[in-house]
Amino acid sequence: TSQKIKVDFDQSTGVAVMHMQSPPVNSLSLEFLTDVCIALEKLEMDKSCRGLVVTSSQPKVFSAGLDILDMYGKSPEHCAEFWKAVQEMWLKFYGSNMITIAAVNGSSPAGGCLLSMTCDYRIMADNPRYSIGLNETKLGIVAPFWFKDTMVNTVGHRATEMALQLGLLYSPAEALKIGLVDQLVHEDQVLTTATETMTKWLAIPDHARQLTKSMMRKPTIDKLAANREADVNNFVKFITKDSIQKSLGCIWRCLREERL
Numbered sequence: 001t002s003q004k005i006k007v008d009f010d011q012s013t014g015v016a017v018m019h020m021q022s023p024p025v026n027s028l029s030l031e032f033l034t035d036v037c038i039a040l041e042k043l044e045m046d047k048s049c050r051g052l053v054v055t056s057s058q059p060k061v062f063s064a065g066l067d068i069l070d071m072y073g074k075s076p077e078h079c080a081e082f083w084k085a086v087q088e089m090w091l092k093f094y095g096s097n098m099i100t101i102a103a104v105n106g107s108s109p110a111g112g113c114l115l116s117m118t119c120d121y122r123i124m125a126d127n128p129r130y131s132i133g134l135n136e137t138k139l140g141i142v143a144p145f146w147f148k149d150t151m152v153n154t155v156g157h158r159a160t161e162m163a164l165q166l167g168l169l170y171s172p173a174e175a176l177k178i179g180l181v182d183q184l185v186h187e188d189q190v191l192t193t194a195t196e197t198m199t200k201w202l203a204i205p206d207h208a209r210q211l212t213k214s215m216m217r218k219p220t221i222d223k224l225a226a227n228r229e230a231d232v233n234n235f236v237k238f239i240t241k242d243s244i245q246k247s248l249g250c251i252w253r254c255l256r257e258e259r260l
């Protein structure tokens with residue numbers, strides 16, 4: 001596997017832990033998304049692997065979301081390839097047969113929030129410096145329908161409507177209140193709590209749980225699966241617009257200038 005993903009598989013419990021270690025902030029680049037998908041596919045095919053915990057090895061950040069540089073100043077062809085990889089990640093995680101738990105041990109904006117929402121359960125570090133949410137509108141971009149669907153399925157229609165229009169980033173306490181995360185624990189306890197929670201989920205017979213998960217998620221998954229090409233075309237058309245490229249340029253400069 002790639003160096004940006006470390007997978008620890010415990011044969012005795014059937015649980016794997018996927019550590020994202022793509023410095024500095026686990027941004028979801030084309031390359032990283034591809035690595036993540038390959039790692040997930042391997043685990044999915046291994047019948048002895050029943051559960052997966054996803055976490056970050058980077059301090060303070062779970063994932064910074066989609067890599068700006070895969071969308072800014074790139075050719076339409078590159079943008080299309082990138083978007084296919086984003087779709088692929090979502091389809092694989094949201095449709096996983098495994099029990100998936102996100103150990104959100106840092107900030108998780110935009111695509112990072114999406115990744116955590118594809119999991120069956122979210123545990124977040126109780127540190128008020130961290131935030132989570134789909135903040136796209138604040139960046140002048142629009143979360144696609146399947147980002148929206150995933151959030152509706154997680155926190156309901158009204159909370160999503162507010163969250164998406166305002167591009168809200170929630171503190172851990174606020175995220176817990178609206179159900180965007182399921183549990184808050186001290187920073188040091190995120191991974192151990194994920195393992196403990198996994199034990200509870202493992203007690204449920206796989207076949208019954210998997211059919212139930214599929215029943216809940218299949219309509220949402222089918223909607224994108226049946227429209228992938230149109231969704232790619234939409235994305236490319238949108239992201240290559242001058243005005244959107246300008247916004248992305250602002251975001252990029254802001255991120256950099258913060259350091260000066």
Ligand code: CO8
Pocket residue numbers: 024025027060061063064065066067068069107109110111112135136139141142143144235238239255256258259
């Ligand atoms: N992509 C690429 N590089 C990034 C990103 C990113 N998303 N985020 C941060 N970086 C880089 C920074 O430029 C910086 O680089 P360098 O060290 O070389 O200067 C480095 O990572 C560290 O960043 P910070 O100094 O900001 O680190 P902090 O620990 O202070 O903060 C955060 C970490 C909170 C994650 C912060 O970096 C942040 O808020 N990042 C931006 C997050 C964001 O807004 N992402 C949105 C991406 S868009 C998306 O995911 C969905 C888009 C849907 C598309 C819809 C179109 C149709």
